[in-house]
Amino acid sequence: MADHAAKQALFDALAESAKALANGRRAELIDVLMQGERSVEDLALEIDQTVANTSQHLQRLLRAGLVRTRRDGTRIFYDLSSPLVSTLWRTMRRVAEAHVEGLERLATAYVGDRSGLDTMTRDQLRERLRAGDVVVLDVRPPAEYAAGHIRGAVSVPLGDLRARLRDIDSGARVVAYCRGSYCVYADEAVRLLTAAGRDAARLEDGFPEWASARLPVERGV
Amino acid sequence: MADHAAKQALFDALAESAKALANGRRAELIDVLMQGERSVEDLALEIDQTVANTSQHLQRLLRAGLVRTRRDGTRIFYDLSSPLVSTLWRTMRRVAEAHVEGLERLATAYVGDRSGLDTMTRDQLRERLRAGDVVVLDVRPPAEYAAGHIRGAVSVPLGDLRARLRDIDSGARVVAYCRGSYCVYADEAVRLLTAAGRDAARLEDGFPEWASARLPVERGV
């Protein structure tokens, strides 16, 4: 049969993309990059690491081919190299959710108690959008909204929500969404809205899942 | 905002399944297990490692929840814990194929030159099966055939093929398949059949892809 060395080299190479994702910080990076390209410094803030360390992780992802770079003046923007990478990370998450022991406990330790929050699935939101009786709020940072958002959604970054409460039709049902199920922006938004007497719910997952399900999206401001 | 430690712990946990797959030998193990459950010794032979080392890799996969075990007398059989794991490994392979540098070179170094081999896609084979004008050979070990095979396929382990040539209708078009595109059994079979003057081709991928595409399968002898 074929020689063992060649087989091992092949499977070592096939495992390369897993190695690139086999680190919590790099997983966080991929997760953020699913919302669109980012500069190194920005990513470092996002994952609470030094710029030097973040840069090294990014280069590791680059060597594995999972991300690509673009220079703009003095800044370098990293982005996922293809939608396949989103798919891989999403699959990885699903497998972890199904099989990694104690994950649920860690998730609630991070996102807190969600039992008081009303939620809505993608399908439910799609129905309401079709009916037109819902206000959809994108509570992510403006740059992420600009890079792509649910069609018809309004950009209201979490920090601006309180000030802009009066702009939101007080009779309407409000649905907030953000980066995904492990993102707490939408939770905060729903709590604030509910406390203000509004009828609010969060989308169960986030924009990447909406987009990858090929539901209607828009770009720009 | 939420504390960094909890977020890091969560993403470390999400990266656990990636860590489990982040090794060539463990990748080989998952790849073999996609054909069905196996004993430790059997798996060790398959990946050319000592039993002790194989056992440790298997336990790592077990801790990550990707595989499960079943005891039968003195033997312990390992199996994938869910079809999700197959999906993950298949996705990882696709990403590596698309993004890992030099993978193609390593693949041909292992499987050899396939330019002389006639191939057939899943869709083409499905058509021919519908028309009924094709003989399909499963050239994997008998245990893998028994665990599941393409409906209508005949089990002809590679080692038995030469002896059983006379049993194969000499006028028919023959399609051989095995574990997948990185498996060389079907290549060998097609070369042998072609050399014997038969009209032979290999299925581009293998049984797991056929099954996960929900095409007709059978189990048993």
Add this chain to the structure above:
DNA sequence: GTCATATTCAAGGACTCCATTGAATATTTG
């Protein structure tokens, strides 16, 4: 109970990974 077989455990050395630190490089601004 003893033996054979299959698997796991435990310890060690070589290697790689990770976060930190401080310096080096590249680009824009003035």
Add this chain to the structure above:
DNA sequence: CAAATATTCAATGGAGTCCTTGAATATGAC
């Protein structure tokens, strides 16, 4: 050209990974 900013590089210590080796454990056969 000098200064400021953004990113990368290089070196370090500590932790984790991987394979090897030899011993320990568990089950079934006799």
